[in-house]
Amino acid sequence: MNESNKTFRDKLLDVEKPNTAYKEKYERQVQAMVEKKLTGLTRWSHIGGLVMGVFFAALFGTMAVIVPGEFPLWGRSLFALGAVFGLVFIVFEGTILKKGIVDLKKDEMAAAGLGWGFIMIVSAVVLVFSGRLPDRVVGIHMLVYTLVFEVAAAVGLLRAFIQRSELNTREKLLEIEYTIAELAEKIEAKSDK
């Protein structure tokens, strides 16, 4: 900005000459805040996620291999899918731990999606087993519990999805409003000339 075009406010702000070393230290700290760097607790929660991914990948992978030959193919495929999900979780959590930063927008949505997918697979596996149990009453109990669990997970995901859609719409509307306001300002400026 040309010095003569500066407002009194801008000139006053420019008089302040901050200490470069202090400012750099502050900038580093603020950048860490904005990027949501992994701290003690969050790091451990991601390590927990990684361990869970390893556990489920190993469990479902083993199940897919060791189930007897007469076990239905779709059941075996379900185990294999569970193992794949476990591997995806390992990659996801491993990447976050390696980067040391959580992207609030992308990573948290991906984590929610993966978590939900995982719940669905585990629930489906439980459903398969409940149908094959010799005791029908226990099998039905398992079925009911799993269905409740699945419905709760689906409602949660649906709510998150609706909220996200609402925010998307609100953001788009605000962008349009802002463009209109900008145009109105330009038209007003032209008509004043």
Add this chain to the structure above:
Amino acid sequence: MKNKQAIYYELLVLRCRRGHKDALEELVRSWEKQLFFYVRRLVDDEQDAWQILQQTWLKVLRGIKNLREPCKLPAWLYGIARNTALSHLRTKYSQEAFFESNADTSKIEDYNSAIHFDNAEQVYYGLGRVSLPHREVLTLFFLQDLSIDEIADVLGIPVGTVKSRLHYAKQTLKTVLEKEAGNYE
């Protein structure tokens, strides 16, 4: 129709709530200069001022989800910066009445009186030589981010008191600057 600035604030706040890193960075970038200037006028030590500003951003990032009226973003930011500075001063000096001023209670409506300042460097110097309540209200006035009503909100005092305080603060600043000019002549 809402004005451009209000829509911009709403959009920025919405994007920050959604965790857009760019929006968070933009929020910090567009407000840190004036907030630092304000905080620096409240605390003597520059290192403390940077620390207060960093704590302010921490509170902002945590609290932005609860900001109900995004059009009040400027007053909200200054309010957080002020409260953070105030708690810092309380911790440091174990005193409470930093910003209380009983001298400016008479009703003055003409806060925008004939006293005008055009030399930024002189005003900057003068701000360091007036009392803390006067310095604070003058700083908020000169930064022009807040209306008188919003300044009253931030300071937690009635609008009438802001106007009278501003009136006396301007007079005091003028006296300080005149004295200083006299010393050089």
